Amino acid sequence: xxxxxxxxxxxxxxxxxxxxxxxxxxxxxxxxxxxxxxxxxxxxxxxxxxxxxxxxxxxxxxxxxxxxxxxxxxxxxxxxxxxxxxxxxxxxxxxxxxxxxxxxxxxxxxxxxxx
Amino acid sequence: xxxxxxxxxxxxxxxxxxxxxxxxxxxxxxxxxxxxxxxxxxxxxxxxxxxxxxxxxxxxxxxxxxxxxxxxxxxxxxxxxxxxxxxxxxxxxxxxxxxxxxxxxxxxxxxxx
Numbered sequence: 001x002x003x004x005x006x007x008x009x010x011x012x013x014x015x016x017x018x019x020x021x022x023x024x025x026x027x028x029x030x031x032x033x034x035x036x037x038x039x040x041x042x043x044x045x046x047x048x049x050x051x052x053x054x055x056x057x058x059x060x061x062x063x064x065x066x067x068x069x070x071x072x073x074x075x076x077x078x079x080x081x082x083x084x085x086x087x088x089x090x091x092x093x094x095x096x097x098x099x100x101x102x103x104x105x106x107x108x109x110x111x112x113x114x115x
Numbered sequence: 116x117x118x119x120x121x122x123x124x125x126x127x128x129x130x131x132x133x134x135x136x137x138x139x140x141x142x143x144x145x146x147x148x149x150x151x152x153x154x155x156x157x158x159x160x161x162x163x164x165x166x167x168x169x170x171x172x173x174x175x176x177x178x179x180x181x182x183x184x185x186x187x188x189x190x191x192x193x194x195x196x197x198x199x200x201x202x203x204x205x206x207x208x209x210x211x212x213x214x215x216x217x218x219x220x221x222x223x224x225x226x227x228x
Contacts, residue, residue, distance in 0.1 A: 004157075033214050042203050042218030043158070056215050090157060094214065099207050100145050100165065104216055108157035 002027060004107035006091050012113045013081050021076040021110045025093030031055075032074040033104065034066060035090040043090055049074050050096050078112075086114045121204060121219040129227050134191045136222040138204035139184075145207045147180055147187050148216070152201045161189075161202075191224075199226045 005024045013019050025032050031050040035043035045058035049068035068074045072093075078085055088111050092104040122137045140147070146165045150158040164171045164180045164187070171178050177190040191198055201223050205216040 006157075031214055033216070035216075042205075042220050043216075045215045045217065048214040050212075050214070056213065058215070088155070092158075092216070096214070097212055099211075099213060101163070103148050103160040103163050104214070105160065106150070106158040111155065 004029075004091055004093050004105050006089075006107035006110050008110060009108065010111045010113075012115060014115050015081055015083060017081050018077065018079045019081060019112060021078075021089050021091075021112070022073065023076070023091030023093075023107060024073045025091075026105045029093035029095050029105070030072050031094055031096040032068060032072065033092045033094075034074070034076045035092065036060070037088040037090060037109070039087070046076070081114050083114050086112060088112075121202070121222045123222060124220065125223045125225070127225040127227060128194060130194055130196055132194055134194050134198070134224055134226075136189050136202055136224070138187045138189070138219050140187075140204070140206045140217070140219070141185065142206070142208070142217075144182070145213075147178075148205045148207065149176075149178060149187075149189050150203045150205060152203065152221075154200075158203065194224075194226045196226050196228050198224060200224060 007022045033048040034046040037043040047057040052068045063079045065077045088109045090109045091107045094104045148163045149161040162173045175192045180187045201221045203221045205218045
């Protein structure tokens with residue numbers, strides 16, 4: 001039973017470029033959330049997708065966008081990259097509506113470095 | 116913004132000793148979860164405690180929750196070198212379908228062999 005998988009594991013970009021990160025949720029899960037974790041900090045919620053729609057959004061600019069596909073996998077897109085976007089990007093999944101009793105399952109993340 | 120704070124920010128103990136870390140949060144919750152993160156890796160779920168529970172055990176882990184004080188503690192007994200990691204508490208919102216987890220700032224635990 002595969003857990004949450006993310007690709008790529010590492011990525012180096014320059015300022016102003018665009019990047020796409022990918023996530024496949026754990027088998028049986030249908031909602032995907034994305035988090036940004038700066039060095040030495042706790043993860044910050046970016047947004048959540050369910051039924052191919054963005055359902056919740058954290059305090060992130062419109063440069064951050066996403067998509068969910070019919071097979072529940074998801075992409076995170078970041079445009080016009082800034083140095084401050086350097087971080088570990090984590091994807092988490094869960095079966096929607098089970099939040100009272102079920103934890104979110106996280107992938108190993110994508111380390112994004114902006115030069 | 117972070118939900119709250121973990122205390123202490125860093126903790127170093129000898130192998131075999133117990134480690135206690137605390138977490139405070141600000142809003143109503145469905146549950147509170149503790150995660151472990153090894154350096155540069157993803158988050159591993161350790162334990163979930165619901166808002167109507169006061170204490171929960173899992174192996175060498177003991178978690179308490181005090182909703183009146185909006186605080187939780189994680190106790191790791193008989194620590195091992197492999198417990199060296201960062202530990203985060205995360206609160207799950209009180210609304211159905213709210214998938215957002217709000218994390219604390221984390222405690223970096225070092226176990227000295």
